[in-house]
Amino acid sequence: MKAARRSAEDEVRHTRVMQALAHRHGARMPEVDIRPFQPRSLEAMVTENAVEGCVRETFGALVTAWQARTSGDAEVRRALGPISQDELRHAELAWAIDDWASERLSPSARDLVLQARRETLRMLEHEVGSQTPPEQLVREAGVPSREQALNLLHGLAVLVA
Numbered sequence: 001m002k003a004a005r006r007s008a009e010d011e012v013r014h015t016r017v018m019q020a021l022a023h024r025h026g027a028r029m030p031e032v033d034i035r036p037f038q039p040r041s042l043e044a045m046v047t048e049n050a051v052e053g054c055v056r057e058t059f060g061a062l063v064t065a066w067q068a069r070t071s072g073d074a075e076v077r078r079a080l081g082p083i084s085q086d087e088l089r090h091a092e093l094a095w096a097i098d099d100w101a102s103e104r105l106s107p108s109a110r111d112l113v114l115q116a117r118r119e120t121l122r123m124l125e126h127e128v129g130s131q132t133p134p135e136q137l138v139r140e141a142g143v144p145s146r147e148q149a150l151n152l153l154h155g156l157a158v159l160v161a
């Protein structure tokens with residue numbers, strides 16, 4: 001619970017840092033719409049954790065760490081270094097939840113969670129494979145190129161599936 005709360009606080013801080021960075025570069029952050037919390041079954045919770053945490057957040061942590069190392073802009077590198085460490089911790093939390101919950105699920109429910117992870121990986125591969133980030137973003141923000149992002153994803157696939 002403490003780790004989850006800390007993660008939520010991290011995300012609020014990250015949003016502020018990224019808003020300031022976007023503002024300085026003349027961009028605006030889009031508004032996000034967060035649905036109200038709904039109680040759900042353990043299986044539904046673990047599946048969402050698998051999709052959003054184990055796959056998407058872990059990939060996000062990899063991409064952010066990549067940006068923190070490869071951005072040509074020192075300000076971006078400075079901002080993203082600590083954020084990438086927070087994101088890695090969030091990903092670790094997702095995997096710890098997955099571990100805790102998988103002992104409490106039936107074999108068939110566990111199988112569905114694994115399928116959800118694989119399906120999310122396939123969707124991510126499609127998303128990443130169909131995008132070519134602008135050269136300026138690769139250079140200045142350290143955003144991985146299409147090939148680099150696919151390589152990161154394939155490395156992650158070994159762990160996830």
Ligand SMILES: [Fe+2]
Pocket residue numbers: 011057086087090
């Ligand atoms: Fe996060």
